[in-house]
Amino acid sequence: MGLSRKEQVFMALLGASGVAGLTALILFLVEAASVLRPTDIKFGIVFDAGSSHTSLFLYQWPADKENGTGVVSQALACQVEGPGISSYASDPAQAGESLQGCLEEALVLIPEAQRRKTPTFLGATAGMRLLRQKNSSQARDIFAAVTQALGRSPVDFWGAELLAGQDEGAFGWITVNYGLGTLVKYSFTGEWIRPPEEMLVGALDLGGASTQITFVPGGPILDKSTQADFRLYGSDYSVYTHSYLCFGRDQMLSRLLTGLVQGQDCAFDGVYQPPVRGQFYAFSNFYYTFHFLNLTSGQPLSTANATIWEFCQRSWKLVEASYPGQDRWLRDYCASGLYILTLLRDGYGFSEETWPSIQFRKQASGVDIGWTLGYMLNLTGMIPAEEPAQWWAQSHSVWVATVVFLVLTLVAVLGAAAVQLFWVQD
Known part of the structure; x- marks a missing residue:
């Protein structure tokens, strides 16, 4: 049926x-399909306490890292009002209070829930090195005041310390090469790759109280005290670096230079240095002085020399009339220009042939050049990575069909x- x-x-x-x-x-x-949820963004703050002024830099990077190192970008650069912290020897408390304005600007950009997790560090350079040599108790008082001020701020304060000149040079080298993409680069195939070592760029820094040179030499570094080693993005690096205290721009202007005697494998002051090699980025006061003199477009050494001497031979009235509103630094550009020529040519050993390898720059791919980003890149290697959370997701059309x-x-x-x-x- x-x-x-x-x-x-x-x-x-x-x-x-x-x-x-x-x-x-x-x-x-x-x-x-298994997809990765967007990772959280981590933040880090570095104060660069130089001899003439202090700057704050806020950096950010995804919580999941590339080969053990955070892919860091700059979120804020803020110049602290007033002089460098070494100038507050008679009133140390003011050194700490002077940092609050820029710190508040940075906190606005950091989600409140992450502020207590944001590592914050203050590194003092040549100005405080000189103060420590002259009066160690005053230097300690300033560091104590800075530590107290930043320690009560809503951040994860790691400490305030004196940055070694070798570290300042090495971290500046990292900053330049990171900005230029010569340490790690995102390929067209969607992978992070390490560019050839030949693309690495040397770093020339001229601050107020010291100057640094850092580069990868063509052979072994004979004086190991001038060698810096670090690991970034899964690769090891070894560079020559040296910092010359009292040879910064401001220190040079306050005294007559002596001892610029160059010999084989020697820069000046009897310091060992291999011959310069490869391309270099010159920043800080190297850039500011040559930018004023319109010498940042790759002019040869002979042109730089002629331009500086021509400027120095002008009458002061003509100089003032030609550059209105620049009274603060105007009187120093002649001496600074001559010093840079002497330092690069007779000190570091750049010749007419190697001079074109120097590029005078303030930034590398939109990132301010200095030691702070290099320090933060190195610092992120000590911050645990967070694995991206996974979830199951479907395309829109498949999701509609399923429903x-x-x-x-x-x-x-x-x-x-x-x-x-x-x-x-x-």
Whole structure:
């Protein structure tokens, strides 16, 4: 005996619900893809306490790192009002209070929930090195005042310390090469790759109280005290670096230079240095002075020399008339220009042939050049990485189809239930 009309409808609805449900299940399981949720953003603050002024830099990077090192970008650069912290020897408390304005600017950009997790560091350079040599107790008082001020701020304060000249040079080298993409680069295939070592750039820094040179030499570094080693993005680096205290621009202007005697494998002051090699970025006061003199466009050494001497031979009235509103630094540009020529040529050993390898720059790919970003890059290697959270996701079209089949399944089941109900009642 064949099935009745109601039985046929019931079986059809039951079969339809089974097919629709199975299709929805297949779409959900087979088409779903494992994707990574966006990682949290971490932040870090570094104060660069130089001899003439202090600057704050706020950096950020994704919580998941690339080969053990955060991919760091600059979020804020703020110059602290007033002189460098070494100038507050007679009133140490003011050294700490002077930092609050820039710190408040940085906190605005950091989500409140992350402020207590934001590592904050103050590094003092040559100005405080000189003060420590002259009066160590005054230097300690300033560091204590800075530590107290930053320690009560809503951040994870790691400490205030004197940055070694070698570290200042090495971290500046890291900053330049990171900005230029010569340490790690994102390829067209969607992978992070390490560019050839030949692309690495040397770093020339001229601050107020010291100057640094850092580069990868062509052979072994004979004096190991001038060698810095570090690991970034899964690769090891070894560079020559040296810092000359009291040979910064401001220190040079306050005294007559002596001892610029160059010999084989020697820069000046009897310091060992391999011959300069490769491309260099010259920043800080190297850049500011040559930018004023319009010498940052790759001019040869002879042109730089002629331009500086021509400027120095102008009358003071003509100089003032030619550069209105620049009284603060105007009197120093002649001496600074001559010093830079002497330092680079007779001190560091750049010749007419190697001079074109120097680029005078303030930034590298939009990042301010200095030691702070290099320090933060190195610092992120000590911050635990967070694995990106995974979830299951579907494309929009597959998601819509899945929902449709689930609805059809529900309709078919309800229809079968209704037929069954009417069947029983009959």
